[in-house]
Amino acid sequence: MKETIQKRLSDSKTARWTALFIVSFTMMCGYFLTDVMSPLENLLTTKGQVVYFTDDTSMPADSLVAKVNYFSSEEMLSNSLLTVEQLEEGSKVQYYEMQNGAQTQTEKTISSVARGEGWSSTEYGFFSGAYGLINVFLLMLFFGGVILDKMGIRFTGMMSSGLMFMGALIKWYALSSDFGDAQLFGMDMQVALASLGFAIFGMGAEITGITASKVIVKWFAGKELALAMGLQVAMARIGTAVALAVSLPVARWMGDVSYPVLFGAILLCVGFASYMIYCVMDRKEDASAAAVRMENGETEEEGFKLSDLKLIFCSKGFWLINLLCLMFYAGVFPFLKFATKLMIYKYDVPESFAGLIPALLPFGTILLTPVFGSLYDRIGRGATLMIIGSVMLTVVHVLFALPVMNYWWFAVIVMIVLGIAFSLVPSAMWPSVPKIIPMKQLGSAYATIFYIQNIGLTMVPWLIGWVIEHFATLRNEAGVIVGYDYTAPMVIFAVFGLCAILISTLLRVEDSKKHYGLEEANMKK
Numbered sequence: 001m002k003e004t005i006q007k008r009l010s011d012s013k014t015a016r017w018t019a020l021f022i023v024s025f026t027m028m029c030g031y032f033l034t035d036v037m038s039p040l041e042n043l044l045t046t047k048g049q050v051v052y053f054t055d056d057t058s059m060p061a062d063s064l065v066a067k068v069n070y071f072s073s074e075e076m077l078s079n080s081l082l083t084v085e086q087l088e089e090g091s092k093v094q095y096y097e098m099q100n101g102a103q104t105q106t107e108k109t110i111s112s113v114a115r116g117e118g119w120s121s122t123e124y125g126f127f128s129g130a131y132g133l134i135n136v137f138l139l140m141l142f143f144g145g146v147i148l149d150k151m152g153i154r155f156t157g158m159m160s161s162g163l164m165f166m167g168a169l170i171k172w173y174a175l176s177s178d179f180g181d182a183q184l185f186g187m188d189m190q191v192a193l194a195s196l197g198f199a200i201f202g203m204g205a206e207i208t209g210i211t212a213s214k215v216i217v218k219w220f221a222g223k224e225l226a227l228a229m230g231l232q233v234a235m236a237r238i239g240t241a242v243a244l245a246v247s248l249p250v251a252r253w254m255g256d257v258s259y260p261v262l263f264g265a266i267l268l269c270v271g272f273a274s275y276m277i278y279c280v281m282d283r284k285e286d287a288s289a290a291a292v293r294m295e296n297g298e299t300e301e302e303g304f305k306l307s308d309l310k311l312i313f314c315s316k317g318f319w320l321i322n323l324l325c326l327m328f329y330a331g332v333f334p335f336l337k338f339a340t341k342l343m344i345y346k347y348d349v350p351e352s353f354a355g356l357i358p359a360l361l362p363f364g365t366i367l368l369t370p371v372f373g374s375l376y377d378r379i380g381r382g383a384t385l386m387i388i389g390s391v392m393l394t395v396v397h398v399l400f401a402l403p404v405m406n407y408w409w410f411a412v413i414v415m416i417v418l419g420i421a422f423s424l425v426p427s428a429m430w431p432s433v434p435k436i437i438p439m440k441q442l443g444s445a446y447a448t449i450f451y452i453q454n455i456g457l458t459m460v461p462w463l464i465g466w467v468i469e470h471f472a473t474l475r476n477e478a479g480v481i482v483g484y485d486y487t488a489p490m491v492i493f494a495v496f497g498l499c500a501i502l503i504s505t506l507l508r509v510e511d512s513k514k515h516y517g518l519e520e521a522n523m524k525k
C-alpha cells in the first residue's frame with residue numbers, strides 16, 4: 001500500500017509566497033498612509049492659499065498679492081494687476097521686486113493653487129508623533145502582542161487592519177474640514193482630530209506589523225525567513241516611496257492636503273479585504289499543520305501564558321535589540337517626516353521635486369532589503385550588518401548637519417547611503433528576533449520591540465518639531481519666517497546613530513557569549 005505523507009500548506013512554495021504577498025500588501029497600504037503627510041509639511045505650515053508656478057517655485061498667496069498690490073498702489077504696474085480671484089491655474093502674474101537695490105520684473109504662470117493649513121512646526125511635530133500616542137501611553141501595542149499570542153493571527157489581523165482604516169477616515173475628515181477657531185484638548189481642533197485619527201491608525205498599523213511578522217515566521221521558519229521578511233519590508237517601502245513621491249503632486253492637483261489621505265483610506269479598505277483572503281489561507285495552514293502533527297503523533301504546542309513574558313524580559317540580547325530598534329528607527333522614520341522641508345530650505349530644491357529626494361530612500365531599500373535578507377539567510381553575519389548600518393546612519397546625519405555642501409546632488413548621494421543603511425539594519429534585525437525568542441512568545445516579543453520603538457516614533461517628531469520652531473527657524477525683523485537652519489535637528493539625529501553603533505556592538509559581543517547564532521546563516525542546509 002502506498003503511504004501518503006502529510007504536508008503542511010506552508011511546505012508549498014506557491015502557497016507560502018502567496019500568503020506573504022497578501023499580508024505584505026496590507027502592510028504596504030498602511031505604510032502609504034504613515035508617510036503620506038511628510039511631503040506636505042511646508043503646505044501644512046503655511047497659512048492660507050499657496051500658489052505654485054510653472055517654473056516650480058511657490059509662494060504663499062498673501063505675499064504674492066502683497067507684492068502685486070504694493071507696486072500697483074505705487075502705480076508702477078500698468079498691465080499686471082492681479083486679484084485674489086485670479087489665483088487659478090493658467091493665470092499670468094507680473095510683479096516688480098527690488099533686488100540688491102535694483103528693480104527687477106518677474107512674470108510667472110500659475111500652475112496650481114492649494115490650501116495651506118497654517119499649522120506651527122510644533123503642531124506638525126505633534127501630529128507626526130501622534131502615530132505612536134495610543135501605542136505608547138495606553139500600552140496598546142503591548143496588549144496587542146498579548147492579544148496576538150492569545151487570540152491568534154486571524155482575529156488580530158482583522159482587528160488591526162480595521163483600526164488602520166478607521167483612523168485614516170478620521171484623519172481625512174479632520175483635514176478636509178474647516179473648524180474655524182474651534183479647539184479640542186486645548187489644541188487647534190483640526191490638529192487634535194487629525195492627530196487622534198493618526199493615533200488610531202498607528203495603533204492598527206503597529207499591531208498589523210507584529211501580526212505580519214508572526215505570519216512570516218509561521219510560514220517561513222526554517223526556510224527563506226530573512227528573504228521573506230526582507231520582501232515584506234520591501235513591499236512596505238513601496239508604500240512609503242509612493243507616498244513621498246505622489247502626495248504633494250496630488251495635493252497640488254486637487255488643491256487640498258486631504259486628498260492624498262483619502263486615497264490612502266481607500267487603499268486601506270482594499271488592504272482590509274486582502275487580509276480577509278489571507279485568513280482563509282491561514283485556516284488551511286492550521287488544518288494541515290494539525291494533520292501533520294496527528295500523523296507524527298505530536299501534541300499541539302502549549303499555548304501562550306502571561307508568565308512566559310518573564311523569559312522575554314530576562315534576555316539581555318532581547319533588550320539590546322529593543323534599544324537598537326529604538327535608536328536606529330528614531331534616526332530614520334522621524335527624519336523622513338522633516339526631510340522634504342530640509343530639501344527645500346537647506347538644499348534649495350524646488351518644492352515640486354523636494355519629496356522625490358527622500359523618496360529615493362525607500363525606493364533604494366525595495367531592492368536592497370531582500371538582497372541583504374537573502375545574504376543573511378545564506379551566509380549569516382547579522383550582527384555585523386547591524387553595526388555597518390548604524391555607522392552609515394551616523395555618517396549620513398553628520399553630513400546633513402554640515403553647513404557646507406548645500407547642493408541637491410549631494411543630498412541625493414547622502415540619501416542613497418541612508419537607503420543602504422535602512423536596508424542593512426532591518427534585513428538583519430527582524431529575522432534575528434526568532435533566534436533569541438521562541439515562536440510561542442514571538443508576538444509579545446515583536447510587540448515589546450515595536451512598543452519601545454514607538455516611544456521614539458512619538459517623542460522624536462515632537463522634539464524635532466519643537467527644536468525647529470525654537471532653534472532652527474530664521475525670521476526677519478518683522479518676525480516673518482525667511483528660512484531654516486537645520487544644524488540642531490540634524491545633530492540630534494546623528495546622536496541617535498551614535499547610540500545605535502554602541503548598542504549593535506554590544507549585541508555582537510552578547511551574541512558571541514550566548515551563541516544566539518546572529519552571525520550564522522538562517523537556512524538549514
Ligand SMILES: N[C@@H](Cc1c[nH]cn1)C(=O)NCC(=O)O
Nearest residue numbers: 031034206209233333426450453
Ligand atoms: N514598527 C514599524 C514602524 C513603522 C513605521 N512606519 C510604518 N511602520 C516598523 O518598524 N516596521 C519595520 C520597518 O523596517 O519598517
